[in-house]
Amino acid sequence: MKRVRFSVHRTVGEARLLEGLLAGSGLSVEVRGESLAPLGGEIPSTETWVELWLPEEEVGRGKELLEELEADQEAASRTVECPKCGEENPGNFELCWSCGLELPSELKARPRLRAVP
Numbered sequence: 001m002k003r004v005r006f007s008v009h010r011t012v013g014e015a016r017l018l019e020g021l022l023a024g025s026g027l028s029v030e031v032r033g034e035s036l037a038p039l040g041g042e043i044p045s046t047e048t049w050v051e052l053w054l055p056e057e058e059v060g061r062g063k064e065l066l067e068e069l070e071a072d073q074e075a076a077s078r079t080v081e082c083p084k085c086g087e088e089n090p091g092n093f094e095l096c097w098s099c100g101l102e103l104p105s106e107l108k109a110r111p112r113l114r115a116v117p
């Protein structure tokens with residue numbers, strides 16, 4: 001099976017997040033370079049590079065998942081104002097934290113990401 005380099009990450013945590021997403025969706029993701037990083041806990045170093053590799057035929061699906069992940073993170077960095085009570089909610093919330101109203105969001109149109117442990 002021919003593998004290609006799918007992505008490069010500065011931290012193990014970031015690589016692990018995407019790896020979990022890809023593996024959770026049934027892709028045969030492989031992490032390379034991680035052994036160069038110190039083991040355990042949060043890795044503060046910016047010198048570490050971790051690569052994710054995928055079989056060639058899974059790269060298309062992997063890119064879709066990566067786009068979903070980035071869109072979700074982007075959404076989480078925005079705020080949505082509740083039309084009922086006016087409280088601000090993170091952009092990836094589906095219900096207002098304050099009054100429980102369903103929030104208007106274009107994100108509901110696309111499949112939700114499963115939680116990555």
Ligand SMILES: [Zn+2]
Nearest residue numbers: 082085096099
């Ligand atoms: Zn509200």
